[in-house]
Amino acid sequence: MNLHVVTMLLLLGQPGCVGPDFLPPSLEVWTGPSYREIQARPDALEALDALFQELERTGNRPVVISGFRSYERQVELHDRDPKWTESPGCSQHQLGSAFDIGWMGYGLRSPHDHELWALLKELSSDYGFDVTYDGAENIPAEPWHLNYVGDQTK
Numbered sequence: 001m002n003l004h005v006v007t008m009l010l011l012l013g014q015p016g017c018v019g020p021d022f023l024p025p026s027l028e029v030w031t032g033p034s035y036r037e038i039q040a041r042p043d044a045l046e047a048l049d050a051l052f053q054e055l056e057r058t059g060n061r062p063v064v065i066s067g068f069r070s071y072e073r074q075v076e077l078h079d080r081d082p083k084w085t086e087s088p089g090c091s092q093h094q095l096g097s098a099f100d101i102g103w104m105g106y107g108l109r110s111p112h113d114h115e116l117w118a119l120l121k122e123l124s125s126d127y128g129f130d131v132t133y134d135g136a137e138n139i140p141a142e143p144w145h146l147n148y149v150g151d152q153t154k
């Protein structure tokens with residue numbers, strides 16, 4: 001099953017989730033702005049780098065707050081905050097294709113983020129990203145969460 005199919009199944013809900021042992025085929029470390037080590041799939045990182053260059057051209061220099069997360073890490077986060085985190089195995093972060101973007105020093109839901117969220121929404125599809133949770137389907141909106149789906153026109 002390719003990543004896009006997995007992602008689509010995740011969007012449709014169940015039963016597209018992956019098991020505790022699922023790992024992306026390869027992971028690399030993000031070398032752009034962040035305040036901790038971020039890993040993700042190499043193709044997603046390359047697209048993110050291009051998106052960040054565009055953000056910088058618009059005078060914005062956000063940071064990557066989260067990238068790949070292991071199943072075990074998702075268990076911890078979900079236990080702590082079940083409303084804002086997917087069930088373990090059902091997070092796009094475990095696929096290595098998803099990122100949370102924000103400002104250094106602020107939480108993900110800071111009022112400072114509104115301009116950034118509008119930009120992410122406007123630019124993401126040009127770089128192969130989806131804002132997965134746009135508030136539809138009774139899932140809380142996560143305008144900071146981008147998932148790499150590749151170039152859908154190819």
Ligand SMILES: [Zn+2]
Binds near residue numbers: 099100142144
């Ligand atoms: Zn996220």
